[in-house]
Amino acid sequence: MRVIERKAAMRACTRDWRCQAERVGFVPTMGNLHRGHLELVDRLAPQVDRLVVSIFVNPLQFGPEEDYDAYPRTLESDLTALDGRGVDVVFAPTAREMYPGAEPPWTGIDVPALSQTLCGESRPGHFAGVAMVVAKLLNIVEPDCAAFGCKDYQQLQVVRRVVADLDLPVDIQAVPTVRESDGLALSSRNAYLDAEQRRRAPALYATLQVLAEQVARAGAEQPDGLAGLEAAARQRLLDSGFDAVDYVAVRRCDDLAPPRGGERRVVCLAAAWLGGARLIDNLVVERAAVD
16 A cells, blocks of 8 residues: 655556556545545445545635644554555645645635535535535546545535536445444544533434434425424434534435425434534435325
């Protein structure tokens, strides 16, 4: 397993593979790898001839009051975790290598409809930073396919839209959320939880399960009652010990707009705070038809 830090060297490597008609897979990460990241690697490895994992903490997706400086950087242990999993190259550039010009970059990528709702409301600029770094990484690595986790559903939809709108020749594969035995979605930010907060954290998934069951029973033609279900779920999170709730929402799966009625498939999403940890989760729901 080779570690590459320079964009030119990474691009030359994958272009050499492609000249040999080898299929290239890619898993972008910010490091501090856990079982959720490794599931992305394990899902993609059997499908490709060559596999690249990036480790890059992207400054553009952090707000001025967020945890960019404190975000865990654990390259050595990450390399150990990836060893023996079919990874050919770990691309680990510096911020200066990725963004060598003036800060912020002159060029930006905006996906307004998907970026200015839900997490985008409380984290302005976050998804523009995600879109920028994903487009850059895909252009550098030039993979045939790339894997993203479903835990950050909004990010997944932003990535899909960027790839479609910019005609990037890559197949985006969505990998189901990996959870602890009590339902908590794996996240690098779970490390911020103390013992008591960790005990409360599974209530996020449990609340979404209740909401999903209620939404499924509500029927595809009955969107008007969703606001009450969302409000009840917010209160359930507060009653479970969460310090604050950013949102609980039921949205259409493709564009994350509120359902209009008739959608058989929707997604329930939530973001809430426990101490300094902002946790997110989601569940896709198949709604019943109304006779």
